[in-house]
Amino acid sequence: MSFTKTAWKNIRRSPYQALAAISIMTLTFLAISFFTFLLAGSSKVIDYFESKPQVTAFFKNEAKPEDITALQSQLQATGKVASVKFVSKEDALKIYREQNKDDPLLLDLVTADVLPSSFEISTIKIEDLSNISNTLTKSPLVSEVVYQKDVVSTLSAWTSAIRKIGITLIVLLSLVSMFIMVTIIGIKISQKKEDIEIMKLIGATNWYIRWPFLFEGIVYGIVGAVIGWAIATAGLLYATPFLETFLKGIPVLPVSYLQLLILLGLEALLAAILGIVSSYLAVLRYLK
């Protein structure tokens, strides 16, 4: 195709302009990828906490099994509870041993007697957490109530802040990259004004003139998107081992390659749209 050849020549002959266009696109898509990872990750973390037993009630040693069963039925009768799981002293010991299997000293110290039995309760709606926790606190069987409302609400607040910052930043960067692209393509059109005039005089159609510029915009967009995505993905893969340790069993990582490729595809599409819109604006502005 002759317009691809023309576009390639245009790119090659002004490498700094091409570099500027690709850099700003890279930056934009780096930000898009980064915030996509962050938002996807944090929403998974929230999902995890939301689906986990959100209230843990530890029973006093003197609590009788039939009282505990009665309490369980009472909780289920409210209709707000998704599940109630009884963890006996022996179960608790198992969990404890599992968590501390690398530390024999700690294992020796603890027996099933020391550990309390407990209920792990999750609610259908996160708002009902405090209600349930109040009920449990009042019960004479319960010695202590721990619930993760704080964790979830803090996370939710953070996620919504990240989303706002991310969207603002991405919109701003997209606008800036569009302005830069319009300027760069505009400069290129101005530089070739004479050539364009000659081609028009010998019978070139407007689209024949426009296509190379539009194609150039698409190329800048897609190259920038691929580089931005590659940097963000490489960073993510590199950080995966550390993050896995940090997140301790929360199933956020590793991200599947399919999802990464889908992200790349969407970004490339967005980049092509961004590129073609910017160059079309430039063409409208500078080619009459």
Add this chain to the structure above:
Amino acid sequence: MIKLDKVSKKFGTGTFGLLDVSLVVEKGEFVFLVGSTGAGKTTIFRILIRDVLPTEGTVVVNDWDVVHLPKNKISSLRKKVGFVFQDLKLLLDRTIFENVALPLEVTGVKIEETAKTVEDVLAQVGLLEHKDKFPVQLSGGELQRAAIARALVLSPDILLADEPTGNLDAATSWEIVKLLSDINKKGTTVVMATHNADIVKSLGKRVIHLEKGKIVDDQVHHSHANPHKDQNSEEHEEKSEEKKLSEAKSSSAGEKKEEKSSSTGEDKKE
């Protein structure tokens, strides 16, 4: 083939580039357009390829109503009318071959398929051996041929040549005119703007004489016919004009452009 009916062109400055010009050029004719700079030769050409629109009048080229031609048909018109520009308008970053191939390229013909056509045309103008050179490597006469080759490559029905001998010595000028004459013999209508009186007189073709945007004379000049008095004085004028031109050329290009457009008011391209 070409028909201008009461065509006037008024420029933004208020001066008339053309005033009430009517003329008909039949298919296969060879016509000279003469007159001093600013007489309106280039303006007629630019109107014919719809580079500018006339203020009044109707223009018909090849059954096309040029004035009312829809925008998307302009490129079709320009492909049917070969134009040798006064300033040639060759692309300096392309070889002669690529320059001549350009009209084919913009038509959407693949480069590989154009090679034969381009080489034929280059052979016709005698430039085949220079096809891979760039414009800066060629002489004035060769560049003129290249421009003619580019105008011919789409086999147009009409060839417009604007001062194709303007910057050339007498011998080279004759070669160019001979080339145009050969092209005409193959059936292409040729309109050539010039102020080279020698060529006009000796070729014995139809001559349209423009002065200040009006046709002052339109007749066939027979070879060896005695030029009447007016012609002589005109010739004299032309010479002084040429002198001025070379003077202007020695000064800077920018100055030249400015002086031209202000003094002629006709055409920035001159």
